[in-house]
Amino acid sequence: xxxxxxxxPSNTKEILAKYNLKLNDRLGQNLLIDQNILNKIIxxxxxxxxxxxxxxxxxxxxxxxxxxxEPGLGKLIAVxxxxxxxxxxxxxxxxxxxxxxxxxxxxxxxxxEFIAERGIKDSTFKVISNLPYYITTPVIxxxxxxxxxxARMVFMVQKEVAERMAASPGTKAFGALSxxxxxxxxxxxxHEVPPTVFIPQPDxxxxxxxxxxxxxxxYKAKDRKLFFRVVKAIFQQRRKxxxxxxxxxxxxxxxxxxxxxALEQSGIDSRIRGEKLSIASIVELSNNxxx
Ligand code: SAM
Numbered sequence: 001x002x003x004x005x006x007x008x009p010s011n012t013k014e015i016l017a018k019y020n021l022k023l024n025d026r027l028g029q030n031l032l033i034d035q036n037i038l039n040k041i042i043x044x045x046x047x048x049x050x051x052x053x054x055x056x057x058x059x060x061x062x063x064x065x066x067x068x069x070e071p072g073l074g075k076l077i078a079v080x081x082x083x084x085x086x087x088x089x090x091x092x093x094x095x096x097x098x099x100x101x102x103x104x105x106x107x108x109x110x111x112x113e114f115i116a117e118r119g120i121k122d123s124t125f126k127v128i129s130n131l132p133y134y135i136t137t138p139v140i141x142x143x144x145x146x147x148x149x150x151a152r153m154v155f156m157v158q159k160e161v162a163e164r165m166a167a168s169p170g171t172k173a174f175g176a177l178s179x180x181x182x183x184x185x186x187x188x189x190x191h192e193v194p195p196t197v198f199i200p201q202p203d204x205x206x207x208x209x210x211x212x213x214x215x216x217x218x219y220k221a222k223d224r225k226l227f228f229r230v231v232k233a234i235f236q237q238r239r240k241x242x243x244x245x246x247x248x249x250x251x252x253x254x255x256x257x258x259x260x261x262a263l264e265q266s267g268i269d270s271r272i273r274g275e276k277l278s279i280a281s282i283v284e285l286s287n288n289x290x291x
Contacts, residue, residue, distance in 0.1 A: 023200065029059060032063060038063055041066075045152065046072075048072040051151075052118075053073060053126050054128070054150075056128075057079070060092075080103060080104075107142065125150050126153065127152075127153040128155075136161055141180060141181075151213075153185075153213075155208070164177045165187050166178070169279070176234075176235045181211065186211070186212045190208040193208060226286050232251040233245050233251045236249050237249060238274070238275045243260065245273075246259045246274075
């Protein structure tokens with residue numbers, strides 16, 4: 001990489017000063033400056049077999065640099081919205097042949113096209129990101145709901161969001177986000193991260209999580225849209241009984257008899273709260289609600 005200033009955990013401040021760069025709060029620019037945490041993210045990604053990696057929001061490249069060092073890496077594609085950072089990254093990583101820098105808003109990316117254009121096959125790529133927290137859910141759901149199937153994703157997210165994604169039915173943190181994510185993949189919280197490892201420090205604690213998409217989906221929702229409308233109905237009014245939340249929610253339009261019949265077919269007591277149901281039960285219920 002020549003003798004250019006390479007971003008590393010200890011010289012982030014130096015780079016900011018060199019380029020007279022002010023970080024942009026609105027883009028969630030909290031840069032990682034702790035080598036141990038960077039290593040934990042890399043370990044969680046388990047790079048092997050010439051993996052292709054997509055990094056979202058490389059910032060000044062501290063995580064990028066750690067990924068590039070991995071012997072299991074084939075190619076790294078890094079997507080950054082901030083033009084100023086992209087031109088600094090181009091300068092810093094000028095001789096990294098296996099790095100493609102893409103200047104784009106990640107939310108504008110059509111993943112199916114992005115993967116196809118680069119000849120990447122399903123399950124042969126991984127996604128890694130210290131996410132900009134303001135777009136955590138749309139980024140993750142955008143990937144999960146597309147047809148692409150990464151082998152594994154490793155994200156730094158806000159601690160509470162990680163807990164909601166990994167929560168089990170019947171717990172306080174369990175909600176529509178838990179179901180949306182767990183419908184598609186296995187979720188693991190790997191490590192809790194304090195604000196002190198970032199510049200500038202965020203107001204919240206963070207967690208590193210892994211998401212491993214199912215190759216064979218365990219839940220067979222016959223009508224995925226209807227299933228998610230049922231989920232929304234349950235958690236819009238989570239203190240209501242399952243019967244009442246399905247009859248009264250604005251997201252669905254079922255009549256009482258159909259709801260009672262579907263609940264009976266699914267072996268669900270109409271007086272319990274929907275928030276207590278497992279994902280498999282909600283899938284079965286939504287299948288029985290199809291007319
Ligand atoms: N990876 C770097 C690190 O760990 O130090 C930076 C992580 S920082 C939390 C988030 C990064 O995402 C920033 O570089 C920010 O500019 C970028 N970003 C914010 N919104 C984005 C968007 N919509 N599309 C792509 N990148 C975005």
